[in-house]
Amino acid sequence: MAGIPEFSAVTTLDDQQIDYYDSNIMELIPRKNWIKDFASTHMWKQDIKIRKHVQQIYKNNIHVVMQRFNQSHGVHTYQRMYGCEWDDETEVLQGFDQYAYDGEDFISLDLKELRYNTPVTQAISTVQKWNNNRAQLESLKQYYEDECVYWLKEFLTLGKADLEKTIAPEVSLLQKHPSYPVVCHATGFYPSGVTITWLRNGVNHHEDVDLGELLPNEDGTFQKTSYLRITPDEWKKNQYACVVEHMGETIKRILTEDEIKSNNSKLLIVPPDFSLQDEGDQMISCKIV
CATH class of the missing domain: 3.30.500.10 (MHC class I-like antigen recognition-like)
Known part of the structure; x- marks a missing residue:
């Protein structure tokens, strides 16, 4: 390609x-x-x-x-x-x-x-x-x-x-269109351990939630997203919030029209190797992890 x-x-x-x-x-x-x-x-x-x-x-x-x-x-x-x-x-x-x-x-x-x-x-x-x-x-x-x-x-x-540095995540609520899921996007954090949860009226909310994979950024930090499928009427009648926890610190973003941003977030070793052929296999040694 x-x-x-x-x-x-x-x-x-x-x-x-x-x-x-x-x-x-x-x-x-x-x-x-x-x-x-x-x-x-x-x-x-x-x-x-x-x-x-x-x-x-x-x-x-x-x-x-x-x-x-x-x-x-x-x-x-x-x-x-x-x-x-x-x-x-x-x-x-x-x-x-x-x-x-x-x-x-x-x-x-x-x-x-x-x-x-x-x-x-x-x-x-x-x-x-x-x-x-x-x-x-x-x-x-x-x-x-x-x-x-x-x-x-x-x-x-x-x-x-x-490796021992700690960088807190930047957390944003994003949505391309009212018919699209609301995205809680955490990025720029290090180390990689992070949890993202949704609250509905102060109670953990798991329905219609999809958690994205942990992804690396080019600068060595990480990003992760969580998607909440919800209609505008639902989140205007109830209080929804995204909670991001990282290295003992908690960041909370309450879902409001003012909080939602346009979706312009940045997305983004050798021991011996063997030949699969029947003859001529060769072992290569190297010292990297």
């Missing part, structure tokens, strides 16, 4: 994007000021080479998967999401490694059992092949238990000030 890179890869740390690469720019771009010094190191240059190599692997893989689904054309996506979570208090590690095709689960790695699983028949041959390669599985286990956690802690130290 025009304007969309054939391949892209990002690294996130506590829901913040810290770098970006795609097949158009062919460079690894730092997204945070605190990582720019790291971007001048030899390892950063190695990461660029790795992503270029992975780009070619994924280009080959998507054609293999298309064949397995009996597809010869069209726009399709092949994705991998992986990383690790570490709890300093309990020292509990949780790693994840998941593949998807066209937005649906394709292959996932069970680190406890140290084996791959799949919910679709089209991936069975790949899962069997990867599970039979114990050397690669052991290498992945070492990556998630050692290297991934090491670099997670390193980046947490580098970005400590940025």
Whole structure:
């Protein structure tokens, strides 16, 4: 599709994007000021080479998967999401490694059992092949238990000030037209934890309410919306309010004609990668989370 890179890869740390690469720019771009010094190191240059190599692997893989689904054309996506979570208090590690095709689960790695699983028949041959390669599985286990956690802690130290900041949300009530739902829009907040609820005459109101997904903003903050389907007569006869809670602070917006604004709000990592082909698999090691 025009304007969309054939391949892209990002690294996130506590829901913040810290770098970006795609097949158009062919460079690894730092997204945070605190990582720019790291971007001048030899390892950063190695990461660029790795992503270029992975780009070619994924280009080959998507054609293999298309064949397995009996597809010869069209726009399709092949994705991998992986990383690790570490709890300093309990020292509990949780790693994840998941593949998807066209937005649906394709292959996932069970680190406890140290084996791959799949919910679709089209991936069975790949899962069997990867599970039979114990050397690669052991290498992945070492990556998630050692290297991934090491670099997670390193980046947490580098970005400590940025990650510990707190930014309150800006909350607005929006509506395009009286026949459209009223939107409670919270944006520009950090960290990502936020709750949005509606009150009707001071009581929690759940009917005709739809909660939107948490979305990232370009500056590293977040946004979230909640939709209330209601007629003008209903909200003029009763008092409706949107309540946004973030980091112990509460913001309340009462639904009135004066409060409603026009809807002009802004909307908006790599361990070994495997080839899906039967021959020539190659494991790529890298040290980012």
